[in-house]
Amino acid sequence: MIAIGSDHAAFQFKEDIKAYLDAKGIKYQDFGCFSKDRTDYPIYGEKVANAVASGECERGLLFCGTGVGISLAANKVPGIRAVVCTDCYSAALSRRHNDANILALGARVVGIDLAKMIIDTWLNAEFEGGRHADRVAMISAIEAKHCGNS
Numbered sequence: 001m002i003a004i005g006s007d008h009a010a011f012q013f014k015e016d017i018k019a020y021l022d023a024k025g026i027k028y029q030d031f032g033c034f035s036k037d038r039t040d041y042p043i044y045g046e047k048v049a050n051a052v053a054s055g056e057c058e059r060g061l062l063f064c065g066t067g068v069g070i071s072l073a074a075n076k077v078p079g080i081r082a083v084v085c086t087d088c089y090s091a092a093l094s095r096r097h098n099d100a101n102i103l104a105l106g107a108r109v110v111g112i113d114l115a116k117m118i119i120d121t122w123l124n125a126e127f128e129g130g131r132h133a134d135r136v137a138m139i140s141a142i143e144a145k146h147c148g149n150s
């Protein structure tokens with residue numbers, strides 16, 4: 001199950017991506033927003049991040065105007081590694097090397113067809129582990145230290 005969310009700036013973008021995921025038979029849960037009415041991206045960044053961090057959803061997709069604000073909010077939830085991507089190479093490597101668990105895209109930055117390609121790439125790429133796992137563990141250690149969990 002993929003958690004999905006956006007602010008108002010990316011509402012239609014999210015609807016288009018949902019239709020794409022439907023056509024591919026990919027299951028998702030939409031955490032809002034649910035209209036084009038102005039809202040605040042941290043709300044949805046946190047909701048999707050909570051769903052992923054708790055294990056309720058395996059991974060997340062977040063959209064706002066740039067992908068930046070909503071990924072910053074998601075990254076405040078312990079255990080989240082949210083990345084903004086504008087190209088397929090970064091999307092693939094964010095999974096293979098960084099074990100990114102949320103992909104953020106900017107609806108005002110990437111066209112919808114490129115977004116679909118980036119999402120396909122990201123969803124199909126797997127974490128390689130090995131030396132990369134050591135580095136991801138180092139990121140988690142930084143997080144634990146600053147959250148007072150170590």
Ligand code: RB5
Nearest residue numbers: 009064065066068069070
């Ligand atoms: C909303 O206007 C815009 O600031 C938001 O969608 C996002 O781009 C923030 O990072």
